[in-house]
Amino acid sequence: MVPPGASAAAAVLAAGFDSIRKTPVDGSERGPYCMMGVCFDCLAEIDGVPNRQSCMIEVRPGMRIRRQMQARTIDPKPE
Amino acid sequence: MDRYDAIVIGGGLVGSAIGYGLVRARLRVALLDEGDVAFRASRGNFGLVWVQSKGDGAPHYQHWTRRSADEWPALAVELEAKTGIAIGHQRPGGVHLCLGEAELAARHATMERMRAQSGNLGFDYRMLDRRELTDMLPGLGPAVSGASWTPYDGHANPLGLLHALHKGFADNGGCFLPNSSVTEAVASPGDFRIQLAGGEIGASKVVLAAGLGNADLAPHFGLSAPVKPLKGQILVTERAQQVLPMPITTIRQTVEGSIMLGDSQEDAGFDTSQRPAVMQTIARRAVLSFPWLRDLQIIRAWAALRVMPPDALPIYDHSERFPGAFTANCHSGVSLAGAHANLLAPMVAAGMLDPELELFSAKRFDVPSAA
Numbered sequence: 001m002v003p004p005g006a007s008a009a010a011a012v013l014a015a016g017f018d019s020i021r022k023t024p025v026d027g028s029e030r031g032p033y034c035m036m037g038v039c040f041d042c043l044a045e046i047d048g049v050p051n052r053q054s055c056m057i058e059v060r061p062g063m064r065i066r067r068q069m070q071a072r073t074i075d076p077k078p079e
Numbered sequence: 080m081d082r083y084d085a086i087v088i089g090g091g092l093v094g095s096a097i098g099y100g101l102v103r104a105r106l107r108v109a110l111l112d113e114g115d116v117a118f119r120a121s122r123g124n125f126g127l128v129w130v131q132s133k134g135d136g137a138p139h140y141q142h143w144t145r146r147s148a149d150e151w152p153a154l155a156v157e158l159e160a161k162t163g164i165a166i167g168h169q170r171p172g173g174v175h176l177c178l179g180e181a182e183l184a185a186r187h188a189t190m191e192r193m194r195a196q197s198g199n200l201g202f203d204y205r206m207l208d209r210r211e212l213t214d215m216l217p218g219l220g221p222a223v224s225g226a227s228w229t230p231y232d233g234h235a236n237p238l239g240l241l242h243a244l245h246k247g248f249a250d251n252g253g254c255f256l257p258n259s260s261v262t263e264a265v266a267s268p269g270d271f272r273i274q275l276a277g278g279e280i281g282a283s284k285v286v287l288a289a290g291l292g293n294a295d296l297a298p299h300f301g302l303s304a305p306v307k308p309l310k311g312q313i314l315v316t317e318r319a320q321q322v323l324p325m326p327i328t329t330i331r332q333t334v335e336g337s338i339m340l341g342d343s344q345e346d347a348g349f350d351t352s353q354r355p356a357v358m359q360t361i362a363r364r365a366v367l368s369f370p371w372l373r374d375l376q377i378i379r380a381w382a383a384l385r386v387m388p389p390d391a392l393p394i395y396d397h398s399e400r401f402p403g404a405f406t407a408n409c410h411s412g413v414s415l416a417g418a419h420a421n422l423l424a425p426m427v428a429a430g431m432l433d434p435e436l437e438l439f440s441a442k443r444f445d446v447p448s449a450a
Contacts, residue, residue, distance in 0.1 A: 024318050024320075024335060024336055025335050040378070050317075051317040051318070051376065070320070071318045071319050071320045071336040072317065072318070072319050072320070073319065073320050074319045074320065074322050074371055074374070074375070075371065076217035076218025076322055076369065076371040077218055077371065
């Protein structure tokens with residue numbers, strides 16, 4: 001459990017995970033590091049939106065945090 | 080006083096490419112880098128190795144750029160093998176997108192003119208209509224009416240290139256001197272003394288590659304480098320899976336998946352601030368080209384200053400008054416890196432520029448004024 005106002009990244013760390021994503025550059029595991037919005041190592045899919053900086057988002061009950069395991073996809077539909 | 084065969088003033092892409100070429104030719108070289116007070120165009124590059132729009136009305140510039148793009152694959156392979164630093168060079172050809180029929184017609188006219196000017200070299204371009212383009216690029220916006228394409232264009236990671244050139248330079252015995260502003264320069268033919276805060280160094284050759292700093296340095300060496308700043312702003316998206324198979328003049332996807340948006344041009348003096356209006360224009364045009372870009376977050380943005388000669392063509396000179404002093408100036412430090420390392424540096428090492436570079440002399444700006 002984390003106190004109210006804590007970030008999604010803090011919740012992930014408090015839950016005992018030391019990795020939250022794999023970098024698309026070489027596939028290695030990464031975890032929240034700077035906790036202040038700079039390093040982008042805490043990227044996660046939060047409530048269906050990929051590549052969110054989980055250290056910059058306040059955690060809420062019921063929030064769905066999924067690990068960002070690859071570069072996000074794009075669906076380039078022609079218009 | 081430390082003596083070298085050559086002193087290169089400027090540790091950006093132009094200076095490091097020349098410095099790398101010189102140490103590879105077994106010269107003892109000092110490479111001076113001013114420090115973070117410099118404007119550092121080489122830290123703000125977009126990363127195109129771009130040929131197709133260079134040299135309308137100046138076929139020698141098209142030729143030189145093409146030669147550089149031809150040198151690029153070997154240079155990238157060599158640097159990656161020697162330094163282990165990834166440069167991410169790719170040469171899949173490139174397209175210039177046109178929004179609306181008027182832009183497409185104007186582009187076609189430019190490309191045909193360049194073909195007419197190209198002589199024996201040729202200029203292999205194609206105009207692509209919307210239908211052909213749809214097979215090449217994903218999710219085009221309705222505003223896109225067509226594009227020009229050439230096989231010569233490519234892209235690379237400009238920071239990887241700069242890092243690899245610096246490492247390659249040092250690994251070949253080059254002496255990199257950081258935080259080295261030139262406080263005074265004494266020139267005599269074949270003997271140059273450069274004053275730095277830490278003391279004096281000397282060499283029989285000097286290469287001015289200080290970007291915007293060349294304007295003030297050049298007259299000390301009997302040279303002229305009338306370069307001015309031209310601001311460019313760049314936006315970068317979050318990383319995404321590969322969707323763009325080739326670079327576009329203002330949009331490219333890096334090897335790691337980021338999509339870079341850019342190509343603004345502002346005459347704003349030495350101001351490097353970012354302006355929302357220009358950033359909006361870049362984003363709007365990008366979304367007109369590829370509406371799906373709307374879904375991507377912009378995670379970084381910056382402004383940097385191009386080193387712009389009055390006619391946008393490079394300036395290369397060898398001083399007549401002080402032989403041994405050379406100058407190199409351009410706004411295409413990435414595109415021309417192949418030429419600078421593999422073609423220009425050997426000329427400097429040999430002590431003279433090839434005749435084909437005469438057209439790039441700053442003498443072209445010496446128009447006699449009417450009495």
